Amino acid sequence: MLNVTHATKAYGNHTILNQVSFSLNSGQIVALAGPSGSGKSTLLRCIQNLEKLDEGTIAHKGTTGFVFQDFQLFPHLTVLDNVAYALRVTKKQTASDALEKAKATLKLLGLKTAYYKMPHQLSGGQRQRAAIARALVLEPDLLLCDEPTSGLDGLSGKNVAELFLTLKNQGVTMLIASHDLDFVSAVADRIIVLNDAAVLKDFMIDAKIQGQLSWDKLLN
Ligand code: ADP
Secondary structure (H helix, E strand, C coil): CEEEEEEEEEECCEEEEEEEEEEECCCCEEEEECCCCCCHHHHHHHHCCCCCCCEEEEEECCCEEEECCCCCCCCCCCHHHHHHHHHHHHCCCCHHHHHHHHHHHHHHCCCHHHCCCCHHHCCHHHHHHHHHHHHHCCCCCEEEEECCCCCCCHHHHHHHHHHHHHHHHCCCEEEEEECCHHHHHHHCCEEEEEECCEEEEEEECCCCCCCCCCHHHHHC
Protein backbone atom coordinates (compact mmCIF):
# COMPACT_ATOMS: atom_id res chain seq x y z
CA MET A 1 0.00 0.00 0.00
CA LEU A 2 3.01 2.29 0.41
CA ASN A 3 6.24 2.20 -1.56
CA VAL A 4 9.11 4.43 -0.55
CA THR A 5 11.92 4.22 -3.10
CA HIS A 6 15.36 5.80 -2.70
CA ALA A 7 13.92 8.62 -0.58
CA THR A 8 16.61 11.27 -0.21
CA LYS A 9 16.43 14.65 1.49
CA ALA A 10 18.88 17.20 2.86
CA TYR A 11 18.51 20.45 4.75
CA GLY A 12 21.39 22.57 3.47
CA ASN A 13 24.36 20.24 3.44
CA HIS A 14 22.92 18.04 6.24
CA THR A 15 21.61 14.81 4.71
CA ILE A 16 18.52 13.69 6.64
CA LEU A 17 17.40 10.79 4.44
CA ASN A 18 19.77 8.94 2.17
CA GLN A 19 18.31 6.44 -0.30
CA VAL A 20 15.66 5.13 2.10
CA SER A 21 13.52 2.35 0.58
CA PHE A 22 10.80 0.14 2.03
CA SER A 23 7.26 -1.03 1.30
CA LEU A 24 4.34 -1.42 3.66
CA ASN A 25 1.65 -4.07 3.54
CA SER A 26 -1.80 -3.15 4.68
CA GLY A 27 -3.12 -4.23 8.05
CA GLN A 28 0.17 -3.99 9.92
CA ILE A 29 1.62 -1.71 12.53
CA VAL A 30 5.13 -0.78 11.48
CA ALA A 31 7.44 1.11 13.82
CA LEU A 32 9.92 3.57 12.44
CA ALA A 33 12.51 3.60 15.19
CA GLY A 34 15.79 5.40 15.53
CA PRO A 35 17.60 7.86 17.72
CA SER A 36 16.45 11.45 17.97
CA GLY A 37 17.46 13.31 14.80
CA SER A 38 17.60 10.17 12.64
CA GLY A 39 15.02 11.51 10.19
CA LYS A 40 11.83 9.72 11.34
CA SER A 41 9.63 12.84 11.43
CA THR A 42 11.03 14.10 8.18
CA LEU A 43 10.19 10.80 6.48
CA LEU A 44 6.63 10.84 7.88
CA ARG A 45 6.19 14.43 6.77
CA CYS A 46 7.38 13.55 3.27
CA ILE A 47 4.92 10.62 3.13
CA GLN A 48 2.11 12.98 4.18
CA ASN A 49 3.28 15.43 1.50
CA LEU A 50 4.01 18.13 4.07
CA GLU A 51 7.55 18.22 2.71
CA LYS A 52 9.14 17.25 -0.58
CA LEU A 53 11.91 14.75 -1.20
CA ASP A 54 15.00 15.90 -3.09
CA GLU A 55 15.21 12.53 -4.81
CA GLY A 56 13.27 9.28 -4.86
CA THR A 57 9.55 8.56 -4.85
CA ILE A 58 6.76 7.85 -2.39
CA ALA A 59 3.77 6.06 -3.87
CA HIS A 60 0.71 4.99 -1.98
CA LYS A 61 -2.78 3.82 -2.65
CA GLY A 62 -5.50 5.53 -0.67
CA THR A 63 -5.40 8.30 1.89
CA THR A 64 -3.14 9.05 4.82
CA GLY A 65 -3.86 10.63 8.18
CA PHE A 66 -1.22 12.30 10.33
CA VAL A 67 -1.00 12.56 14.11
CA PHE A 68 1.54 15.20 15.09
CA GLN A 69 3.88 14.75 18.03
CA ASP A 70 2.55 17.93 19.62
CA PHE A 71 -1.05 17.05 18.58
CA GLN A 72 -1.70 20.45 16.95
CA LEU A 73 -5.30 20.56 18.19
CA PHE A 74 -6.97 23.94 17.65
CA PRO A 75 -6.81 25.50 21.13
CA HIS A 76 -9.92 27.65 20.66
CA LEU A 77 -12.19 24.77 19.59
CA THR A 78 -13.80 22.08 21.75
CA VAL A 79 -12.59 18.53 21.28
CA LEU A 80 -15.77 17.76 19.35
CA ASP A 81 -15.31 20.75 17.05
CA ASN A 82 -11.65 19.88 16.51
CA VAL A 83 -12.73 16.52 15.13
CA ALA A 84 -15.81 17.76 13.25
CA TYR A 85 -13.84 20.60 11.65
CA ALA A 86 -11.68 18.12 9.76
CA LEU A 87 -14.81 16.53 8.27
CA ARG A 88 -16.41 19.83 7.34
CA VAL A 89 -13.29 21.18 5.67
CA THR A 90 -11.83 18.04 4.13
CA LYS A 91 -14.99 16.08 3.34
CA LYS A 92 -17.36 19.04 2.97
CA GLN A 93 -19.86 17.40 5.30
CA THR A 94 -22.79 19.33 6.75
CA ALA A 95 -22.32 20.56 10.32
CA SER A 96 -24.79 18.04 11.73
CA ASP A 97 -23.34 15.04 9.84
CA ALA A 98 -19.84 16.08 10.90
CA LEU A 99 -20.84 16.40 14.56
CA GLU A 100 -22.54 13.03 14.56
CA LYS A 101 -19.56 11.27 13.02
CA ALA A 102 -17.11 13.14 15.26
CA LYS A 103 -19.07 12.04 18.34
CA ALA A 104 -19.04 8.40 17.20
CA THR A 105 -15.26 8.49 16.65
CA LEU A 106 -14.56 10.19 19.99
CA LYS A 107 -16.78 7.66 21.74
CA LEU A 108 -14.83 4.84 20.10
CA LEU A 109 -11.63 6.34 21.50
CA GLY A 110 -13.05 6.65 25.01
CA LEU A 111 -13.55 10.42 24.87
CA LYS A 112 -17.32 10.56 25.32
CA THR A 113 -16.97 12.75 28.40
CA ALA A 114 -14.60 15.14 26.63
CA TYR A 115 -16.78 16.33 23.70
CA TYR A 116 -17.22 19.84 25.08
CA LYS A 117 -13.86 20.26 26.78
CA MET A 118 -11.16 22.52 25.42
CA PRO A 119 -7.83 20.85 24.53
CA HIS A 120 -6.04 22.46 27.49
CA GLN A 121 -8.50 20.78 29.88
CA LEU A 122 -7.44 17.29 28.75
CA SER A 123 -4.70 15.06 30.11
CA GLY A 124 -1.78 14.22 27.82
CA GLY A 125 -3.26 10.80 27.04
CA GLN A 126 -6.67 12.30 26.25
CA ARG A 127 -5.07 14.91 24.00
CA GLN A 128 -3.22 12.15 22.17
CA ARG A 129 -6.51 10.27 21.67
CA ALA A 130 -8.27 13.45 20.50
CA ALA A 131 -5.51 13.98 17.92
CA ILE A 132 -5.87 10.35 16.81
CA ALA A 133 -9.67 10.83 16.58
CA ARG A 134 -9.19 13.88 14.37
CA ALA A 135 -7.06 11.85 11.96
CA LEU A 136 -9.20 8.70 12.12
CA VAL A 137 -12.52 10.43 11.50
CA LEU A 138 -11.37 10.95 7.91
CA GLU A 139 -10.97 7.16 7.59
CA PRO A 140 -7.42 7.14 6.25
CA ASP A 141 -6.05 3.93 4.77
CA LEU A 142 -2.73 4.64 6.45
CA LEU A 143 -2.28 6.42 9.77
CA LEU A 144 1.08 8.13 10.27
CA CYS A 145 1.86 8.86 13.88
CA ASP A 146 4.83 10.80 15.23
CA GLU A 147 6.10 9.77 18.69
CA PRO A 148 2.66 8.90 20.11
CA THR A 149 3.93 8.16 23.63
CA SER A 150 6.30 11.08 24.08
CA GLY A 151 5.23 13.11 27.07
CA LEU A 152 2.82 10.41 28.30
CA ASP A 153 3.15 8.57 31.60
CA GLY A 154 3.49 4.78 31.54
CA LEU A 155 -0.22 4.10 31.98
CA SER A 156 -1.29 6.51 29.23
CA GLY A 157 1.37 4.98 26.99
CA LYS A 158 -0.13 1.52 27.65
CA ASN A 159 -3.60 2.84 26.84
CA VAL A 160 -2.35 4.27 23.54
CA ALA A 161 -0.73 0.89 22.77
CA GLU A 162 -4.05 -0.88 23.43
CA LEU A 163 -5.88 1.63 21.28
CA PHE A 164 -3.49 1.04 18.37
CA LEU A 165 -3.96 -2.72 18.61
CA THR A 166 -7.74 -2.22 18.52
CA LEU A 167 -7.40 0.03 15.47
CA LYS A 168 -5.22 -2.57 13.79
CA ASN A 169 -7.93 -5.19 14.37
CA GLN A 170 -10.32 -2.81 12.64
CA GLY A 171 -8.04 -2.80 9.58
CA VAL A 172 -6.11 0.46 10.04
CA THR A 173 -2.50 0.30 8.80
CA MET A 174 -0.08 2.36 10.85
CA LEU A 175 3.44 3.70 10.45
CA ILE A 176 4.58 5.00 13.80
CA ALA A 177 7.77 6.94 14.48
CA SER A 178 8.91 6.12 18.00
CA HIS A 179 11.99 5.80 20.10
CA ASP A 180 9.99 4.13 22.89
CA LEU A 181 11.05 0.49 22.57
CA ASP A 182 8.58 -0.79 25.20
CA PHE A 183 5.80 0.73 23.16
CA VAL A 184 7.22 -0.55 19.85
CA SER A 185 7.56 -4.04 21.23
CA ALA A 186 3.96 -3.96 22.52
CA VAL A 187 2.34 -2.85 19.25
CA ALA A 188 4.52 -3.31 16.18
CA ASP A 189 4.52 -6.20 13.72
CA ARG A 190 7.67 -4.91 12.13
CA ILE A 191 10.42 -2.45 12.93
CA ILE A 192 12.37 -0.30 10.50
CA VAL A 193 15.42 1.23 12.17
CA LEU A 194 16.69 4.52 10.78
CA ASN A 195 20.19 5.59 11.67
CA ASP A 196 22.56 8.04 10.01
CA ALA A 197 19.87 8.88 7.43
CA ALA A 198 19.52 5.30 6.18
CA VAL A 199 17.63 2.09 6.95
CA LEU A 200 19.92 0.15 9.26
CA LYS A 201 17.58 -2.76 10.02
CA ASP A 202 14.15 -3.90 8.91
CA PHE A 203 12.59 -7.00 10.44
CA MET A 204 9.37 -8.56 11.70
CA ILE A 205 8.80 -8.60 15.45
CA ASP A 206 7.71 -12.06 16.52
CA ALA A 207 6.98 -13.41 19.99
CA LYS A 208 10.65 -14.35 20.45
CA ILE A 209 11.87 -10.83 19.82
CA GLN A 210 9.10 -9.09 21.73
CA GLY A 211 10.39 -7.67 24.96
CA GLN A 212 14.01 -8.16 23.88
CA LEU A 213 14.44 -5.01 21.84
CA SER A 214 17.28 -2.80 22.99
CA TRP A 215 19.04 0.12 21.36
CA ASP A 216 22.30 -1.70 21.84
CA LYS A 217 21.11 -4.57 19.64
CA LEU A 218 19.25 -2.36 17.18
CA LEU A 219 22.11 -0.01 16.44
CA ASN A 220 24.94 -2.55 16.38
P1 ADP B 1 13.65 12.45 14.28
O1 ADP B 1 12.17 12.49 14.03
O2 ADP B 1 14.23 11.10 14.02
O3 ADP B 1 14.04 12.96 15.64
P2 ADP B 1 13.80 14.65 12.39
O4 ADP B 1 13.28 14.15 11.09
O5 ADP B 1 12.88 15.47 13.24
O6 ADP B 1 14.36 13.39 13.23
O7 ADP B 1 15.10 15.51 12.16
C1 ADP B 1 16.23 15.02 11.50
C2 ADP B 1 17.24 16.12 11.41
O8 ADP B 1 16.78 17.12 10.52
C3 ADP B 1 17.53 16.82 12.73
O9 ADP B 1 18.93 17.05 12.80
C4 ADP B 1 16.79 18.12 12.61
O10 ADP B 1 17.43 19.14 13.33
C5 ADP B 1 16.83 18.40 11.13
N1 ADP B 1 15.66 19.14 10.63
C6 ADP B 1 14.37 18.75 10.74
N2 ADP B 1 13.55 19.66 10.18
C7 ADP B 1 14.34 20.66 9.69
C8 ADP B 1 14.11 21.88 8.99
N3 ADP B 1 12.85 22.26 8.65
N4 ADP B 1 15.18 22.65 8.65
C9 ADP B 1 16.44 22.25 8.97
N5 ADP B 1 16.73 21.10 9.64
C10 ADP B 1 15.71 20.32 9.99
